[in-house]
Amino acid sequence: MSKFVRAAQTSQSLSLAAMEEASRLGLREADIEHMFLAMVINDQSAGRALRSLGIDLDSARRAVEKQHEMQLASLGIDASFPEAGRIVFHETDGYEWSKRASDLIAKSGGKGKAGDAAAVLRELVAEPSGLIADILDHLGTTPDALLEHLEQFASPGGAAMPAAAKVKGRTSVSIETFACAPMEAVWELLADPARIPEWEPGIGVIDHASRDATPGTVWQGFAPTSYPDGKPVKVRPKFHRRSIELIAAHQPGSIAWSFGYPDAARSNPILTEFALVTTTGGTQLQIRKSWSRRHGWRGLIALLLRPIQKLFVWIALFQTGSAISRTFR
CATH class of the missing domain: 3.30.530.20 (START domain)
Structure with a gap:
């Protein structure tokens, strides 16, 4: 599979999953925390690396929620985010990436980078705001530990299943x-x-x-x-x-x-x-x-x-x- 096709498919799958997660909260803009949640359920090596560390979707959602609450508290705001509902992305429209999220995806497919989910995850944990590092801290790990673990699942796209046999005709x-x-x-x-x-x-x-x-x-x-x-x-x-x-x-x-x-x-x-x-x-x-x-x-x-x-x-x-x-x- 070419780099272009792999990058396009990765962007499509991450975009859909991230915007679905944003839709649970009534949001129309998916940001890097929603991208992180999409990573956890991704079928490529990045998702398998996260899940092998014991990070599942429920724990990742709780970590994101906790980090948001801590950010509000640091501003002296005593409030909580609305309780999440079901995914409604497929029933609604008007969704888009935040600028920093779209820039990050574009960067993951730049010169010398594979454009797959692993490349996106590397850019995500290095994102300068520190949001993902804080979320990982709630999950009991660090960006360095995650990146080191990711290398164990290093093959681009990292197929976990054998290719289906071709049938003549x-x-x-x-x-x-x-x-x-x-x-x-x-x-x-x-x-x-x-x-x-x-x-x-x-x-x-x-x-x-x-x-x-x-x-x-x-x-x-x-x-x-x-x-x-x-x-x-x-x-x-x-x-x-x-x-x-x-x-x-x-x-x-x-x-x-x-x-x-x-x-x-x-x-x-x-x-x-x-x-x-x-x-x-x-x-x-x-x-x-x-x-x-x-x-x-x-x-x-x-x-x-x-x-x-x-x-x-x-x-x-x-x-x-x-x-x-x-x-x-």
Whole structure:
């Protein structure tokens, strides 16, 4: 993976997680403390380094809250921040980075720097305000100790799972994500057909979702009629109905679902596969979408459009991974 792609994907994942954390407090601007919280649940080496030090999302949130309270007290202000609620980022808009946070991300991808989460974390702990150092102190560690520990997870992007095998005649795109929950809990989410709308953005309702989930069973789903923010979704009639088939289920390590468009004659079903492994602080997931390649002149057109197609599939994967992560936060 190129440095540019790695930096772009890192920025995207950190931005989403940080702004989700800010949204719990009713904020529209994500700052460096929210970036730190996003680091704790990051799937790359930076997140694994933090979690291996015993820093989980709950303890990190408490440390940030305590530091904010101490800052107010130092100003002679006897007050507390509003109690955090649920994540509402996906239901609202108008979010942005603070200037120092956006500058920090840009700096992490500068000359001689990898632009991955580890590079962002190095810039974060060196940030001159000392805020992150104070938060780390509440968590029982120091910037130097964290950076030394980070070197043990040094590979760029630090994949914790083996790459999925390529299948002849199929095109695939995959990502990794982290969920701060036990593997069994993540499995239960992914194996329950009634909960598919929680992580598959293209499905809003499923018929007969209470039926037993056994391989070969097929359900019928329908596209959502509105976005989480209430705005209506425009869907072409032939893409309104979905077929959903459970292809394989090996508890608790892997599961695969096939999603098709029965009213779109020339569409190919998309196979969505999940591989789960237990890791420090939760579960590491590999999510892969794959589909059969076309042949003949349609195959030539598909080949020319493949980079664009892969981009859209990556966006869908990113949305799925983010939804899974959000479920357990």
